[in-house]
Amino acid sequence: MEFFRIKKDIPFMRHALVFNVISLVTFLLAVFFLATRGLHLSVEFTGGTLVEVTYAEAPQLEPIREALAAQGYPDAQVQNFGSARDLLVRLPNRDDLDTTGVSEKVMSTLKGVAGPVPELRRVEFVGPQVGKELASDGAMALLLVIVGIVVYLALRFEWRFAVSAIIANLHDVIIILGFFAFFQWEFSLAVLAAVLAVLGYSVNESVVVFDRVRETFKKKRNLTTPQVLDHAITSTISRTIITHGSTQVMVLSMLLFGGETLHYFAMALTIGICFGIYSSVLVASPLVMWLGASREQFVKPKKEKEEAVV
Amino acid sequence: MNRYPLWKNLLIGLVLLWGLIYTLPNFYGEVPAVQVSSAKATLKLEPAAVTDRVAGVLKEAGIEHAGIFSDTNSVRARFASTDLQLRAKDAIERALNPNAQDPSYVVALNLLSASPAWLTSIHALPMYLGLDLRGGVHFLLQVDMPGALTKRLDATTGDLRTLMRDKSVRHAGITREGSTVVVRFRDAEQREAARRAIQGATADLQLADRDDGVEDLKLVATLTAQAQQTMRDFAIKQNISTLHNRINELGVAEPVIQQQGADRIVVQLPGVQDVAKAKDILGRTATLEVRMVDDTPGLLEQALAGNVPFGTELYNERGGSPLLVKKQVVLTGDRLTDAQPGFDGQTNEPAVHLTLDAAGARIFRDVTRESIGKRMAILLIEKGKGEVVTAPVIRSEIGGGRVQISGRMTTTEANDVALLLRAGSLAAPMEIIEERTVGPSLGAENIAKGFHSTLWGFVAIAVFMTAYYMLFGLVSSVALAANLLLLVALLSLLQATLTLPGIAAMALTLGMAIDANVLINERIREELRNGATPQAAIAAGYDRAFDTILDSNITTLIAGVALLVFGSGPVRGFAVVHCLGILTSMFSAILVSRMLINFVYGRRRKIESLAIGQVWKPGTQAGSPAAGKSGGN
Numbered sequence: 004m005e006f007f008r009i010k011k012d013i014p015f016m017r018h019a020l021v022f023n024v025i026s027l028v029t030f031l032l033a034v035f036f037l038a039t040r041g042l043h044l045s046v047e048f049t050g051g052t053l054v055e056v057t058y059a060e061a062p063q064l065e066p067i068r069e070a071l072a073a074q075g076y077p078d079a080q081v082q083n084f085g086s087a088r089d090l091l092v093r094l095p096n097r098d099d100l101d102t103t104g105v106s107e108k109v110m111s112t113l114k115g116v117a118g119p120v121p122e123l124r125r126v127e128f129v130g131p132q133v134g135k136e137l138a139s140d141g142a143m144a145l146l147l148v149i150v151g152i153v154v155y156l157a158l159r160f161e162w163r164f165a166v167s168a169i170i171a172n173l174h175d176v177i178i179i180l181g182f183f184a185f186f187q188w189e190f191s192l193a194v195l196a197a198v199l200a201v202l203g204y205s206v207n208e209s210v211v212v213f214d215r216v217r218e219t220f221k222k223k224r225n226l227t228t229p230q231v232l233d234h235a236i237t238s239t240i241s242r243t244i245i246t247h248g249s250t251q252v253m254v255l256s257m258l259l260f261g262g263e264t265l266h267y268f269a270m271a272l273t274i275g276i277c278f279g280i281y282s283s284v285l286v287a288s289p290l291v292m293w294l295g296a297s298r299e300q301f302v303k304p305k306k307e308k309e310e311a312v313v
Numbered sequence: 314m315n316r317y318p319l320w321k322n323l324l325i326g327l328v329l330l331w332g333l334i335y336t337l338p339n340f341y342g343e344v345p346a347v348q349v350s351s352a353k354a355t356l357k358l359e360p361a362a363v364t365d366r367v368a369g370v371l372k373e374a375g376i377e378h379a380g381i382f383s384d385t386n387s388v389r390a391r392f393a394s395t396d397l398q399l400r401a402k403d404a405i406e407r408a409l410n411p412n413a414q415d416p417s418y419v420v421a422l423n424l425l426s427a428s429p430a431w432l433t434s435i436h437a438l439p440m441y442l443g444l445d446l447r448g449g450v451h452f453l454l455q456v457d458m459p460g461a462l463t464k465r466l467d468a469t470t471g472d473l474r475t476l477m478r479d480k481s482v483r484h485a486g487i488t489r490e491g492s493t494v495v496v497r498f499r500d501a502e503q504r505e506a507a508r509r510a511i512q513g514a515t516a517d518l519q520l521a522d523r524d525d526g527v528e529d530l531k532l533v534a535t536l537t538a539q540a541q542q543t544m545r546d547f548a549i550k551q552n553i554s555t556l557h558n559r560i561n562e563l564g565v566a567e568p569v570i571q572q573q574g575a576d577r578i579v580v581q582l583p584g585v586q587d588v589a590k591a592k593d594i595l596g597r598t599a600t601l602e603v604r605m606v607d608d609t610p611g612l613l614e615q616a617l618a619g620n621v622p623f624g625t626e627l628y629n630e631r632g633g634s635p636l637l638v639k640k641q642v643v644l645t646g647d648r649l650t651d652a653q654p655g656f657d658g659q660t661n662e663p664a665v666h667l668t669l670d671a672a673g674a675r676i677f678r679d680v681t682r683e684s685i686g687k688r689m690a691i692l693l694i695e696k697g698k699g700e701v702v703t704a705p706v707i708r709s710e711i712g713g714g715r716v717q718i719s720g721r722m723t724t725t726e727a728n729d730v731a732l733l734l735r736a737g738s739l740a741a742p743m744e745i746i747e748e749r750t751v752g753p754s755l756g757a758e759n760i761a762k763g764f765h766s767t768l769w770g771f772v773a774i775a776v777f778m779t780a781y782y783m784l785f786g787l788v789s790s791v792a793l794a795a796n797l798l799l800l801v802a803l804l805s806l807l808q809a810t811l812t813l814p815g816i817a818a819m820a821l822t823l824g825m826a827i828d829a830n831v832l833i834n835e836r837i838r839e840e841l842r843n844g845a846t847p848q849a850a851i852a853a854g855y856d857r858a859f860d861t862i863l864d865s866n867i868t869t870l871i872a873g874v875a876l877l878v879f880g881s882g883p884v885r886g887f888a889v890v891h892c893l894g895i896l897t898s899m900f901s902a903i904l905v906s907r908m909l910i911n912f913v914y915g916r917r918r919k920i921e922s923l924a925i926g927q928v929w930k931p932g933t934q935a936g937s938p939a940a941g942k943s944g945g946n
Contacts, residue, residue, distance in 0.1 A: 047882075057754075106748065107589050124755045125445075126588070130746030132455065137881065144879035151871035159864060193814050196876060196887040200818075203872025204825060207865035211832070214861045242835040245781070246828040249774045253824030256770030257817060262762040265817050272821065 012237040016229035019289035026286050030174050033181020040184045045191035046127055050134040052094040052105045056113060056121035061087035066116050074112045085263045090121070096131050141195050148199055149173070152206050160213055161300050167290035168209040171282040172202055179274045188267050197271040204250075205279030208243060209287045215239050216291070220301045228297055232288045240284075247280050315851050315915040317908055325908050328900070329795060335802035338428035338439040344379065345398035346425040347405060348566045350387040352416045357729070363388045363418075367405055374404040380430060391425050398422060423566035440805050443812035443886060444749065446763075448756035449583035450591055453747035454552075456576045461548045461741035462492060462541065468650065469518070469534070470494050472671035473511065480510040494518075496532045504530050545576065547651060548741040553578055559594045578743070588750055595743075601646030601734060605680075606688040606704055607637045628692065630701045638690045638701070643680050648673025652734035654727040657719045663727040664719035665703075667734065674714025682710040691734065703730050763816030770820050771797070774827055782834045784913065784924035789830035792906035796826050799897040804890065812886035822894030825869065829902035833858040834925060841928045847920040855907055862903065870895050 015022075046053045064081050067090070071079040076094055084091040092109055106126040113121045149169055156165035179198055183190050215235035219226065226234065254276065258269040317325075349367060351358040360383035367390055371378050378401065379391040390405075392398040402420055410416040426439045444451050466489050473487050473496060484507065485497040498504040508520055511532075517540035523531040536544070549572055556578065560568045569581035585591055607613075607625050616627050616637050630636045651668040669677055680689075690704040705718045718730070774793065778786035800819060804811060837854030845853060873895060876888035914920055 055755075104592075106750070122752065122754070123750065124752045126748060126750035128745070128748035130453075130455075130744075133453070133747050140879040140881065144875045147875040147878065148872045151875065152868055155867060155871060192880075192883050193817070193887070196814060196818075196880065196884045199872050199876055200821065200869075200887075200891060203869040206868040206872075207825075207828065210864045210868055211861055214864060238839070239835075242831050245835075246831045249777065249827045249831070250821075250824035252773045252777070253766075253770035253820050256773065257766040257820055260762055260765040260769060261817065262758070264759065264813055265762065265766065268814070268817055 009237055009240070012230070012233040013240075014229075014233055015236050015285065016232050016289065016292060019229075019292060022285040023289055026174060026282065029178055029181075033178045033184075036181050036184040037177070040187065042180065042184055042190045043187045045189050046093065046129055047192045048134045048138055048190070050096040050129045050131040052092075052096075052109070052129075053125075053127040054092045054106055054109045054113075055084060055124040055126075056090050056092075056110075057124050058088050058090065058119040058121055060119050062090065062116075062118050062121075064090075066118070067092075067113065070112050070116045071109070074108065076109070076112075079109075089124070137192065141192075144195075144199055145176075145202075148202055152203070156206075156210070156213075160217065161296065163291055163294040163296045163300075164209075164213050164216075167287045167294060168206055168213070168283070170290060171209060171287035172205050172279070174286060175205055175275055175278045175282050176202055178278050179271055182274050183267075183271070188270065191267065193264070193268040194271045197268045198275065201272060201275030201279060205275065205283050208247075208279055208283035211239055211242065212236055212284060212288060213291075216288075216296075217301050220298045224298070228292055231298075232292060236284055236288060243280060243284065247276055251276050315848055315911050317911055317915075321904075322908060325904055329798070329905070332795070332799040332802040334432070334435075335437045335805050336798050338426050338432050338437050339801060339805060341427040341429075341439070343424040343439075344391050344393070344427040345395045346389050346391045346423045347398060347402045348387050348389045348419075348421045348423040349405060349409065350419045350421070352410075352419045358386060358388070358418075360385065360388055363409075366409070370405055370408040371401060374400070376401045376404060382425075382433065389423065389425055391427075421566045436806070438805060438808065440801065440811045441808045442756075442760075443810045443815070444581055444583060444756075445751050445813050445883075446756050446760050446811065447583050448751050448753035449581065450585045450588055451582075451747070451749040452580040452591075452595065452745050453573070454578045454580065454595070454743045455746045456549055456552055456578065457742040457744060458545055458548065458576050461544065462536070463489075464741070465536070465544055465650075466492065466494055468670045469536075472515075473534070475671040475675070476510055476514055477507060480506070482507045482510055492535065494534045495523075496534070498530045498532065499528055501530060504532055507532055549576065549578065552741065552743060556580060556595065577746075584753075588748070592745070595745075601649060601702075602642050602692045602694055602699070603644040604642055604690050604692060605639045605684065606690050607639050608687060613637050626699075628690070628699060628701045630690075630704055636690060636701055636704055638692070643689070644669070644673055644676055648676070649734065652731045654724070654731040657717065660719070662719055663722045663724045664717050665722075665727050665731045665734070667716040667718070669714040669716065671714065674712065677714065677716065678710060678712040681707050685709060693734075702734060759813045760816075763813055763820075767797075767816065767820040767823070771823060774824070778827065778830070781926055783926045785834050785837070785910070786926070788906050788909045788913075789827065789834065789902075791909060792830060792901045793823060793827055795905045796894070796898050796901035797823060799901060800890070800894050803893050803897060807893075809889050809893075810886060811890070812883060814883045814887035815890040818887045818890035819894065822891055822898065826894065826898035826902055828865065829858070829862045829898060830906060832861055833902075833906070837923070837925055838928050841923065841925070847914070847923045850923065851910060851914060855903070859903065862899070866895050866899055 064083075068079065068081050071077075071081065071092070078095055078097075080091075080093040082091050082093075083089060090113075092113070094105060094109070106128055110121075110123060110126075152172075153165045153169050156168055176198055179201065180190075182188070183194070188194075212235050215238060216231055219231045219234050223231070223234075251273065254269050254272045257265050258273065261269060349358075349363055364381050364383050367388055368378075368381055371390065376397055377393070378397075379393055381388065381390045383389070390401065392401055399422075402422060406420045409418045409420065426433070428437070428439070470487055470489050473494060477484050477487070477496075483499070483503050485499055487494065487496045489495075496507060498507065504522070511518060511520060511534065517537055518534045519537050521533045521535075523533050525531060553570055553572060556570050560570065560580070560582070565582045565585055567583055569579065571579045573579045580595065582591060607622070612622055612625070613635065616622060616625070617635060621627050622637070624640050625637050626640055628636050628638050648669050649667060650670050651666075653666050655664055655666050656662065657664045684707050686707065688704050688706050691702045692699040693702050694700075703718060705720070722730070771793070775790035778789050780786065782789065797819070800822070804815075809815075833854050836858045837850050840850035840853045841847070870892060873888055873892040876884055877892060880888050914923070
């Protein structure tokens with residue numbers, strides 16, 4: 004079996020401008036949704052209490068809401084989670100609320116409601132101090148990843164490549180966040196981990212292409228920069244599709260079998276992988292070209308050698 | 314030509330064997346067990362003695378066990394069924410704790426790995442499952458440091474007042490203002506005198522002048538950075554040891570109590586579902602009391618005979634001998650500011666150094682002056698029951714608030730006593746800032762979900778790789794399996810906590826690790842396409858792909874490390890597995906797969922073709938001469 008039978012290098016760079024415009028539009032859309040709708044942050048970031056219970060048969064939601072309101076939690080959100088038998092109760096932190104006993108009080112209220120008896124699945128309480136810290140730690144992690152990757156690529160290749168790769172991949176991150184904002188999917192710590200993992204992963208893609216670019220620059224002297232880029236992308240495209248396909252198969256398996264907890268984690272990875280392929284090939288490479296990468300940056304000029312001899 | 318030297322093959326073989334051995338315990342599942350640990354801070358568990366006792370009890374009761382294991386803190390006995398386990402628990406409980414009101418040991422139900430003893434003896438244990446996989450409660454407690462600081466400054470205010478009086482320095486009032494203590498004076502001379510007095514008495518205070526008028530001179534004292542740091546360390550250590558004592562009585566098999574960051578404590582109680590009780594126990598305080606021992610001859614015998622004299626109570630000293638203690642309390646733990654193990658200045662024998670605050674020091678001086686030659690008892694009172702931590706003889710009058718307890722003590726004992734004294738004195742207040750409870754059914758479900766995701770993802774990749782790259786794909790799949798094996802072995806060895814995000818990371822890492830083999834296989838095909846001989850193609854494919862693999866793994870690793878550094882909770886669980894997975898994947902994808910390919914092709918002098926699927930060359934119609942078994946489309 005062989006999927007890719009490409010006779011000539013595909014002229015990707017001829018359409019570079021088109022790709023960049025597409026990217027810019029999706030990027031701006033993502034920013035727009037992030038700004039207007041915002042992320043639906045999980046209880047880990049916002050602070051609050053979350054109680055998940057399961058019932059033998061589907062309970063009525065209205066009496067539960069009323070009972071909670073009567074107990075002094077009018078702002079409790081009650082919703083089904085996964086199936087009609089599973090219930091999720093969310094309570095935001097309030098200044099006048101005694102936080103230590105909330106989960107027990109909610110449980111006893113739920114048990115007091117007529118109908119099926121609830122079984123506790125999990126409780127999560129996050130104090131107001133923790134949420135802010137998590138958000139700032141997340142931002143620090145993102146910053147560290149960006150700086151680390153830029154420095155590594157700049158040392159290994161050239162600053163033009165480092166900058167292009169990081170721009171292309173940050174654009175992926177923003178787009179993932181845009182999806183989460185648009186659909187109002189829950190953005191949890193696990194999703195944050197997925198986003199950062201994707202960042203490291205899709206930089207891979209750029210690295211593989213750049214490796215080829217460097218090699219081609221050294222080997223083939225008669226090609227122009229766009230031709231070199233075309234050649235590098237064409238000769239790695241088979242590997243790109245197969246690798247990402249394999250990773251996506253794994254992520255799909257998580258999406259299918261992983262249940263609610265891994266659902267959005269897998270979702271973030273799926274978007275990240277799809278846009279990762281696109282951006283690292285079709286965004287990073289044109290950027291390298293615009294930034295003016297050329298053969299001289301990789302092939303040592305002869306002059307130096309002569310001096311050394313002298 | 315494509316051959317690894319013998320040592321390299323052996324090395325890879327050994328690593329794989331090691332991986333297999335350390336992965337093994339995960340397959341055995343768990344058996345019911347009973348775990349015995351000490352219930353009291355004053356009682357150290359002696360593993361050998363307790364093991365013998367448990368074995369004796371079980372033999373007497375006619376209950377068959379499947380091995381008794383011990384470590385420094387606990388003794389565990391395995392049983393074939395939960396029925397036996399419950400019977401054994403009752404029997405052991407009755408034998409070890411004759412007085413049910415005052416248990417000396419925690420006898421808890423637990424689950425132990427069913428792996429054979431030889432695996433346990435080389436520390437091959439199953440992976441340590443996090444709370445989201447096994448069920449239980451997790452708390453994050455914040456120690457109220459500003460509160461502790463305020464308390465300390467209030468004590469300092471009192472100390473300074475006493476000091477001024479002792480040194481007859483005239484002042485116009487001492488007050489705490491925010492995080493400083495301000496002493497007012499009417500003239501500069503008195504202020505100078507006060508400064509000298511304070512500097513002579515303590516090194517913990519930093520002094521500064523502030524003049525708010527001719528008649529209103531002030532001396533502003535703040536705690537030095539070092540003193541504040543010591544205070545913080547002390548507060549957190551003290552709270553941790555107090556928590557240890559309390560959690561023991563919950564009967565949790567493997568509690569985790571750890572410091573996190575500067576002022577936080579994580580408490581994890583696997584298997585506990587009763588959150589209300591856990592919270593109640595965490596919130597309680599123990600107290601420390603200093604009382605005099607009644608040494609009147611004959612009274613102790615009388616008390617032992619069941620007739621305790623009025624105004625006294627009978628206690629057991631640590632180590633055994635009974636002691637008659639007066640009911641009147643001389644000092645409470647509030648007056649104790651620190652307790653540290655150390656050595657006697659003259660005799661150089663182990664000692665415990667206590668520091669009392671000013672008021673405590675005064676009381677102590679008065680009491681010791683009157684009772685030279687008598688014994689005093691230091692009691693730890695918890696749940697309304699007291700225990701004598703130590704009962705030293707007073708040798709001389711002790712002033713200045715620095716007390717030393719020494720004699721008949723080993724270094725370990727001095728450490729224990731200091732810890733107990735600290736545990737009893739009032740800790741800085743704590744607040745629960747994070748709580749997570751996971752029911753046991755959810756835990757089991759999470760394991761199943763994580764396992765199925767990984768399994769089916771792996772199967773799909775293996776099938777695809779084999780179909781697409783034939784033999785080379787099969788080898789890649791075997792290398793991927795080796796990666797999983799090594800990753801699980803490493804996690805088992807490190808006993809890193811495995812959580813659901815950790816399992817997700819395992820799946821994701823496998824999905825990413827196949828990249829290395831795809832790169833290699835594609836390179837080999839490309840070399841063949843360019844007309845290289847099969848042997849040369851293999852060598853060039855592996856060599857050239859290596860750089861790319863290294864680069865791409867390093868960038869992924871950078872992201873992993875960032876997550877490890879800044880992540881907490883679920884993110885950290887993910888990052889640990891992710892980082893380890895990247896490392897094992899480098900080994901398996903490159904070395905293991907190369908070794909296997911070498912075994913297949915390396916010895917043959919002449920190879921017609923490689924079974925790497927079809928290699929299509931531009932310009933030819935069907936498969937190239939180098940194409941393998943799948944010559945057709």
